[in-house]
Amino acid sequence: MSNKLKVVVTRDLGPDVMPLLLNNKELDVVVWPHNSVCDRKWLLENAAGASGILVMLSEKLDAELFDAAGPSLRVVSTMSVGYEHADLKELSSRGIRFGYTPDVLTDAVADLSIMLALMAGRNTKETLDIWPNFVWSPYVWCGPQLSATPTSPKRTAGFIGFGRIAQATLARLIPFGFQHCLYTANPATAPDHAADAALAAKYGVRELRRVPLDELARESDVVFVLAPGGAATYHIVDEKFLRGMKKSAVLVNTARGTLVDSDALAKALHEGWLYGAGIDVVEGEPKVGADHPLVKAPRCVVLPHIGSATTDTRIGMATLAANNLLGGLFGKEMPAELNTSR
């Protein structure tokens, strides 16, 4: 038996990041050797005796896995900002430290949120590579304009969830003429008018307010879904919400597919309750084939969960995940540790 610490990594993290682990002489690193989602059976077998496990969003982090690793397991590190795949109670009760990758992907996801808001309003799905198979006319492919216009000078952004990514998205919207910002938050938390006033001043908007969901739907020109997944936010965008939206508004979801009722959104787009949608996440992904109701819906742009997919950001996430693992293994500070006992 080696006296090295065994770590299991469920995907090759590339030449910029793997040396952080492979070059550490105190570690015995086992890496899933294929370019595919890590096989569960392989993971359970290889976890035996591991002190640390580094996973992707695709790996379920539950009692079965922790049992398979055994009492040696000190730390689990996920290369994701979301942790709906992790059983936090089990991690907490077993004293296993848990790392994730917030912040580093904020700008990449905010960029994609702006892109999808534009694409949803500008008929991109319908117009991409369509030349010359349409007849030009003064109003063909015309939809709502993201920027304020002389005849429609007020723009309101609505955020379901108002964390880091939402605020980075708001910052990008200011030069488009957005001066009004509404958001919803976890009903369990208390309103904080002073914090709202401070944020309004920071971003230079005239209005920034926490509102009920129906007011957000009614008043927003763009609704960004940017809350965590899980039971508390399941289908928060449902038929009632969508029926309450402006006909000229667009919906953007770059958070988790579970927050939006796909069938209701498809119906809404077919019937024109709202103008368009930009969707980077879908419930049941990656099983989103050509016959999926959102892929078939008009003015619905569907991307394959690439919110954080830029080279710099993914290297940043992988580096942070590796450093979280190392911190947990050696009893040191983890750069981004989640408090699992809350």
Next chain:
Amino acid sequence: MSNKLKVVVTRDLGPDVMPLLLNNKELDVVVWPHNSVCDRKWLLENAAGASGILVMLSEKLDAELFDAAGPSLRVVSTMSVGYEHADLKELSSRGIRFGYTPDVLTDAVADLSIMLALMAGRNTKETLDIWPNFVWSPYVWCGPQLSATPTSPKRTAGFIGFGRIAQATLARLIPFGFQHCLYTANPATAPDHAADAALAAKYGVRELRRVPLDELARESDVVFVLAPGGAATYHIVDEKFLRGMKKSAVLVNTARGTLVDSDALAKALHEGWLYGAGIDVVEGEPKVGADHPLVKAPRCVVLPHIGSATTDTRIGMATLAANNLLGGLFGKEMPAELNTSR
């Protein structure tokens, strides 16, 4: 013979705008009756005796048309900001006033320019509706990030042409972390350092400079082509320019197709001289079929000239074109008259 003034309009401008002309009892309005590009023969026949003609970018404004109209012709109004379809010398020498539609489309085109810059870097062409036909991995679909990142904090925007639309595009880039702005201008004009300093202060960027074309190519993370078309800018983005760009940069053309050598750009994308391109205009449009080199090129997003295609903006353009026509017909001020004698 009626003593009304005859005006010919080459496309139906819709219920928000046509009443401006149709309800004017001093006018005899003839409108091309089909939802297609106005037939040249029809236009020449119907122009006879016209006092005013309102056209789209698709209609050639030349001596033949002005001869067909005859000496009654006082004003030509185009629903476009570009006027490369107009023989300005003929208009000037005949004393025919000429109106166009600047400013009203600035924000719509700036919005689309940002959208294309994002799409070109984020592999949108390759990822749209691709689910589930790819294998997820930590770096799949990763490209350059438009926003600044901790490991790559400097962002430079390059503008070929630095008029209203370019400046509106720059304003939108600021929250993405762009602090450096380079531009090229018509070589016949003198540099104006004081004006550059004023613009740098206005937009809050650290650097704003007019530079030679090769420096613009070399230093920019995104190059926006936003100069007028015509002989002076023909293929200004050629093989030499593209070879000089950063491999991680993207090119956006929302101006005119003639500024970019399509074959050179296709070659550049296939060989990786730059990362991607977002193209709303193509030389020879609308004849841009599935076998066009840019449609087939990797990471090249091709849209069908929809820069100004939002409902508010097109109504604004059509209204301005109608008001230009009315001003010219009745010897009054035209809201946007071009000085054709310059």
